[in-house]
Amino acid sequence: MDALRRFDGSLNDLSPVRTERLERVVVAGGGPSGLVAALALAREGVPVTVLEKGAELAVESRASTLHPPTLEILASLGVIEPILARGLKAPRTQFRDRRHGPVATFDLSHLDDETSFPFRIQLEQNKVAAIIADHIRDGHQRGDWDCEIRMDHRVHGVRTLGDTAATVVVGTAEGIVDIDCPWLIAADGAHSAVRRTAGVPLHEDVYPEKFLVVSIADDLAAIFPDIENVNYVADPEQWLVLLRTPDHWRILFPLAADHPHPEGEASDELVAECMRGITGDDRSWTILATSVYTVKRAVVDAMRRGRLLIIGDAAHQNSPLGGMGMNSGVQDALSAGRRLAEVWRGGSETVLDEFDRLRREVAVQYVQADSHANWLVLREPDPVKRAAMHADLAAAAADPDRHRERVRRTAMLDAVRSHL
Numbered sequence: 001m002d003a004l005r006r007f008d009g010s011l012n013d014l015s016p017v018r019t020e021r022l023e024r025v026v027v028a029g030g031g032p033s034g035l036v037a038a039l040a041l042a043r044e045g046v047p048v049t050v051l052e053k054g055a056e057l058a059v060e061s062r063a064s065t066l067h068p069p070t071l072e073i074l075a076s077l078g079v080i081e082p083i084l085a086r087g088l089k090a091p092r093t094q095f096r097d098r099r100h101g102p103v104a105t106f107d108l109s110h111l112d113d114e115t116s117f118p119f120r121i122q123l124e125q126n127k128v129a130a131i132i133a134d135h136i137r138d139g140h141q142r143g144d145w146d147c148e149i150r151m152d153h154r155v156h157g158v159r160t161l162g163d164t165a166a167t168v169v170v171g172t173a174e175g176i177v178d179i180d181c182p183w184l185i186a187a188d189g190a191h192s193a194v195r196r197t198a199g200v201p202l203h204e205d206v207y208p209e210k211f212l213v214v215s216i217a218d219d220l221a222a223i224f225p226d227i228e229n230v231n232y233v234a235d236p237e238q239w240l241v242l243l244r245t246p247d248h249w250r251i252l253f254p255l256a257a258d259h260p261h262p263e264g265e266a267s268d269e270l271v272a273e274c275m276r277g278i279t280g281d282d283r284s285w286t287i288l289a290t291s292v293y294t295v296k297r298a299v300v301d302a303m304r305r306g307r308l309l310i311i312g313d314a315a316h317q318n319s320p321l322g323g324m325g326m327n328s329g330v331q332d333a334l335s336a337g338r339r340l341a342e343v344w345r346g347g348s349e350t351v352l353d354e355f356d357r358l359r360r361e362v363a364v365q366y367v368q369a370d371s372h373a374n375w376l377v378l379r380e381p382d383p384v385k386r387a388a389m390h391a392d393l394a395a396a397a398a399d400p401d402r403h404r405e406r407v408r409r410t411a412m413l414d415a416v417r418s419h420l
């Protein structure tokens with residue numbers, strides 16, 4: 001093999017019990033990005049193997065929003081019906097001031113002449129991934145395509161990477177297996193072992209706040225009848241996001257960066273303190289899940305290196321304000337899958353360099369820029385600037401052209417129409 005180099009020293013201790021040669025595209029990671037890439041390739045007749053470290057697909061709910069162009073992609077892959085059936089339609093997004101109430105409401109139905117899906121679908125990412133995985137397995141079993149999903153296969157990294165093949169080091173029940181493959185897609189999430197061992201630099205900034213997400217069984221719309229299913233609530237001290245999913249409400253709170261609470265499940269005291277701020281009283285809530293986590297803006301130097309493509313959180317991360325993480329991962333996945341299928345059939349590899357350029361532009365100029373702008377508006381401390389920002393939002397909502405322009409951008413239509 002024309003190895004560019006031998007990679008990360010940490011792999012030297014992992015001696016293989018055997019080597020396997022797969023004449024298939026290997027996808028590391030069975031999250032939404034990896035599964036969509038696999039399905040896109042499989043539908044184009046390319047044989048695919050997904051390697052997922054878990055015994056089951058990940059169960060955390062995390063992302064919960066699918067924007068219109070992502071729904072278009074899922075429709076083009078034949079998997080939209082169960083998603084529409086199980087998800088909650090949310091055409092409107094409300095922007096509120098925590099002290100003064102509604103500021104502006106933006107409505108995706110302004111785009112009903114541009115997309116068949118002029119709404120968000122609220123459905124947690126674990127359910128989306130499970131639907132796509134079932135669809136892949138059903139099609140594989142029927143013989144419609146050749147796409148296997150191997151669970152309990154942890155990718156430790158890339159041993160070699162060249163212009164014609166890659167070798168991945170995989171932990172399996174029988175021990176370490178080196179898998180040689182002609183193409184590798186890294187979709188193994190924010191801590192990507194593939195990205196790290198391939199030596200692809202990730203440039204990252206950490207936000208000065210940790211985020212706390214709390215899922216509750218109580219109906220927030222019964223307490224605040226004027227809210228929508230998606231609400232961004234500005235406040236200089238404690239901004240909020242209130243999001244409805246089919247089964248519960250989720251509330252996102254900021255925590256000071258030096259807050260001593262560690263990442264992971266939140267303490268009862270922290271949840272009680274934050275939830276008290278919602279209604280100002282000590283009512284009891286039915287808490288379903290909590291999570292404290294650090295938020296970053298990050299992007300890789302390259303989303304293609306030789307026979308490796310990097311997609312989703314493995315390639316870029318952003319604040320969840322705007323709900324663009326899972327969506328941009330799915331959009332990367334379609335772009336990578338469609339282009340790699342063209343190369344598999346003998347087409348020029350320049351389409352993969354174009355994938356790298358376009359998708360990194362989206363990560364920085366759309367996803368990071370917009371999610372960061374959302375964070376700045378929500379927390380603006382200066383009352384004069386805050387009033388001006390809110391007046392501008394209200395004016396945009398009232399003007400049909402500006403309304404349309406804003407919802408096109410926040411729905412990621414602009415980015416997808418020009419950068420897939």
Ligand SMILES: Cc1cc2nc3c(=O)[nH]c(=O)nc-3n(C[C@H](O)[C@H](O)[C@H](O)COP(=O)(O)OP(=O)(O)OC[C@H]3O[C@@H](n4cnc5c(N)ncnc54)[C@H](O)[C@@H]3O)c2cc1C
Pocket residue numbers: 028029030031032033034051052053054057058062063064065125153154155156187188189190192193213291293311312313314320322323324325326327328329
């Ligand atoms: C609390 C929270 C809330 C969020 N809210 C939103 C939101 O509202 N909207 C939105 O769009 N985005 C949101 N995001 C971001 C979103 O969750 C991610 O952008 C999305 O999960 C990216 O999907 P992915 O498939 O690229 O990565 P992941 O979902 O992380 O999937 C990676 C997969 O790879 C597997 N894996 C990892 N390492 C290995 C390995 N070494 N070998 C094999 N398999 C491996 C994992 O088990 C997993 O199945 C949120 C994130 C968090 C943390």
